[in-house]
Amino acid sequence: MRHTHALGIMALSVLAAAAAAGAGPLAAPLAGQDASQPAGGAAQTAAAQSTPLTLAEAGRRALASHPSIQAAAAAEARARSGVAEAAAARLPQVALESALTHFQEPMIVAPLHAFDPANVPAFERTLTQGNVGLTWTAWDGGARGARSERAEALAEASAEGLRGARQALLVSVVRQYGALAAARQVVAAAGARMAAIRAERARAGQLLAEGSAARLVVLRADAALATARADSLGAAARLDAAERELARLMGAAPVEVRGRPLEPPPAAPPEPPTHAEAAARAADASPEVAAARRRVAAARASGGEARALWLPRVDAMARYNGYGSTAGDFTAEWQGGVRVAYPLFTGGARGAAADRAGAELAAAEADLRLAEFRAAADADAALVALTAATARAGALDAAVTQYAEVARIERLALDEGAGTQTDWLAAEAELFRARAALVEARAEALTARAALARATGTLTLDWLAGNTEAEI
Numbered sequence: 001m002r003h004t005h006a007l008g009i010m011a012l013s014v015l016a017a018a019a020a021a022g023a024g025p026l027a028a029p030l031a032g033q034d035a036s037q038p039a040g041g042a043a044q045t046a047a048a049q050s051t052p053l054t055l056a057e058a059g060r061r062a063l064a065s066h067p068s069i070q071a072a073a074a075a076e077a078r079a080r081s082g083v084a085e086a087a088a089a090r091l092p093q094v095a096l097e098s099a100l101t102h103f104q105e106p107m108i109v110a111p112l113h114a115f116d117p118a119n120v121p122a123f124e125r126t127l128t129q130g131n132v133g134l135t136w137t138a139w140d141g142g143a144r145g146a147r148s149e150r151a152e153a154l155a156e157a158s159a160e161g162l163r164g165a166r167q168a169l170l171v172s173v174v175r176q177y178g179a180l181a182a183a184r185q186v187v188a189a190a191g192a193r194m195a196a197i198r199a200e201r202a203r204a205g206q207l208l209a210e211g212s213a214a215r216l217v218v219l220r221a222d223a224a225l226a227t228a229r230a231d232s233l234g235a236a237a238r239l240d241a242a243e244r245e246l247a248r249l250m251g252a253a254p255v256e257v258r259g260r261p262l263e264p265p266p267a268a269p270p271e272p273p274t275h276a277e278a279a280a281r282a283a284d285a286s287p288e289v290a291a292a293r294r295r296v297a298a299a300r301a302s303g304g305e306a307r308a309l310w311l312p313r314v315d316a317m318a319r320y321n322g323y324g325s326t327a328g329d330f331t332a333e334w335q336g337g338v339r340v341a342y343p344l345f346t347g348g349a350r351g352a353a354a355d356r357a358g359a360e361l362a363a364a365e366a367d368l369r370l371a372e373f374r375a376a377a378d379a380d381a382a383l384v385a386l387t388a389a390t391a392r393a394g395a396l397d398a399a400v401t402q403y404a405e406v407a408r409i410e411r412l413a414l415d416e417g418a419g420t421q422t423d424w425l426a427a428e429a430e431l432f433r434a435r436a437a438l439v440e441a442r443a444e445a446l447t448a449r450a451a452l453a454r455a456t457g458t459l460t461l462d463w464l465a466g467n468t469e470a471e472i
Contacts, residue, residue: 052263056465058250059173063166063461065251072158072165079151079158086151089144092136102126110323110331124325133319138338141311146304153301157294164287167454169249170464174450176246178443181262183239189435190232193428196411197225200421217421224425231432272449278383278456282375285457292364292371299364303357309350312342379455386448389441396438403431 063069101107106123137144201221207213247257273281283289317337324330343350407427413419453459 052261053257054263054465055174055177056461058177058246059170059461059464061250061252062169062173066169066249068165068169069162072162076155076158076162079155082151083148083155086144086148089137089147092134095133095135096130097133098128098130100126100128109325109329111333122325122327122329124327124329126326128324128326129322131319131321134317136316137313138316139312139314141308141313143305143308146301146308150298150301150305153294153298157291157298160287160291160294163457164291167287167457167459170459170461171447171450171454173246173249174464175443175447176242176249177262178446180239180242180246180257182439182443183235183242184262185439186235186436187232187239189432190228190235193432194225194228194232196428197221197228197425200424201225204421220421220425224429227429228432235436272383272386272452273456275380275383278379278452279376281456281458282379283372286371286375286378286455287457289368289371289375290457292368296361296364296368299357299361302360303354306350306353306357309346309353312340315339315341375455379452382448382452382455386445386452389445389448393438393441393445396434396441399434400431400438403427403434407431 103125106125107127109122109124109127112121201218204213204217204221208215208218243257244254247254250257272278315338317339318334319336320332320334322330322332407424407430410419410424410427414421414424450459450464453463
C-alpha cells in the first residue's frame with residue numbers, strides 16, 4: 001500500500017496551492033486576527049509563499065530555536081564542565097597566602113631553628129607572613145578516578161538526553177507538518193464542495209423561478225450549502241491553528257508559514273521493520289536507553305568513590321614561606337614533605353556513603369530496565385500505528401475513488417433529470433468526509449514513521465530529508 005504514495009507526492013504541490021486559493025475567503029477572517037504580522041507583512045508573505053517549505057527546513061529551524069533543545073544543550077554543557085572539574089583533581093594545587101597579624105605581646109618574627117645567645121631573634125607585635133604552597137594528592141584510594149568516570153558517564157548521559165530532546169522535537173515537527181498539509185487539503189476539498197453546491201443552488205433557484213421545481217429543492221440546496229459552509233469554517237480554523245503551531249515550533253512568525261507551499265521529500269519510505277527488529281533496534285539505539293546505561297555506569301563509579309573513603313590518603317607538599325614585620329626583618333625558607341591521613345572515626349559517614357552508592361546503583365539499574373521496557377513499547381506502538389494508518393489510508397484511497405465516481409454519476413443523472421438532488425448531495429458529503437479521513441490517515445502514517453524512527457534512535461534531519469514521504 002505504501003507504493004500508492006507516489007501519486008500523492010506529485011499531487012501535493014497542486015493540492016496545496018489549491019488549498020491556499022480555496023481557503024482564501026474562508027480563512028480571511030481568521031488571518032485578519034493575526035496581530036503578529038509586522039509592517040511590510042504583505043511583502044514578507046509574498047516572499048514566503050514563493051519558496052516551498054520542506055520538512056527538513058522546518059526541523060532544522062525548530063532545532064535551532066526551540067527552548068527544549070536549548071535547555072538540553074545547557075544541561076550537557078553543565079555535565080561536560082563536571083568532567084573538566086573532576087580531571088582537575090589529578091593536577092597539583094598551587095595556592096598563594098598572605099597574612100598580617102597584630103599580637104598583644106611581641107612575637108618572634110621568624111621560626112627559630114637553633115638557639116644562639118649571641119644572635120637574639122627579632123620580636124615584633126605586628127607580623128607579616130606569606131607563602132606559595134603546592135599540594136598534590138599522590139594516592140586517594142581511587143576516589144579521583146571514580147569521580148572522573150562518574151562525571152564522564154553523566155556527561156554522556158546528558159548528550160543522549162540532548163539527542164532524545166532533538167528527536168522528540170522532530171516528531172512534533174513531523175506531526176504538525178502533516179497536520180498542516182492535511183488541513184490545507186481539507187480546506188481545498190471543502191472549497192470544491194462549496195463551489196459545487198453553489199452551482200446546484202443557482203440551478204435550483206433558476207428552476208424554481210421557471211416553475212419547474214418545488215421550493216423544497218432550493219431549501220435542500222440552502223441547507224447543504226450552510227452545512228458545507230460550517231465544514232469549511234471549521235477546516236479553516238484547523239488550518240489556522242496548524243499554521244500557528246508549526247510556526248511556533250520553528251520559532252517563526254505565522255506569516256512565514258501561512259500560504260507557503262509544502263514540498264515533500266522525494267524518497268519513498270523504506271519497508272518498516274518487524275516487531276522483533278524494532279524492539280532490538282530500540283534496545284540498541286534509543287537515546288533514553290543509552291542515557292539510562294550511562295547513568296548505571298555513573299552509579300557504579302559512585303560505588304568506587306565510596307569504597308575509597310576506607311583507604312588512606314597520601315599527599316605530597318611543598319611550600320616557600322616568607323616572614324617579616326612592620327619593622328622589616330624579612331626572611332624566607334622552603335619546606336616540603338609527605339602527609340598520610342586516615343580517619344579512624346567519621347560518625348558513620350563512610351558506611352552511609354556506601355549505602356547511598358548501592359541505592360543509586362539499584363535505582364539506576366531499575367531505570368535502565370524501565371527505559372528498555374518503554375523503548376520496546378514505543379517501538380511496538382509506533383509500528384502498530386504505522387501499519388494501521390497505512391492500511392486505513394489505502395482503504396480510504398479506494399473509498400475516495402469510488403465516492404468520486406458515485407458523485408460524478410449522480411451529477412450526470414441529476415443534470416439529465418434521471419437522478420435526485422438528495423442523492424447527489426449525499427454523495428458529495430460522503431466524498432468530502434472520505435477525503436478528510438484520507439488525508440488525516442496519511443498524516444497519521446507520516447507521524448507514526450517518525451515515531452518509529454525515534455523509538456529506534458534513527459530520527460535525524462537527514463532522515464527527514466531522505467527517508468520520509470509527506471504525501472498528505
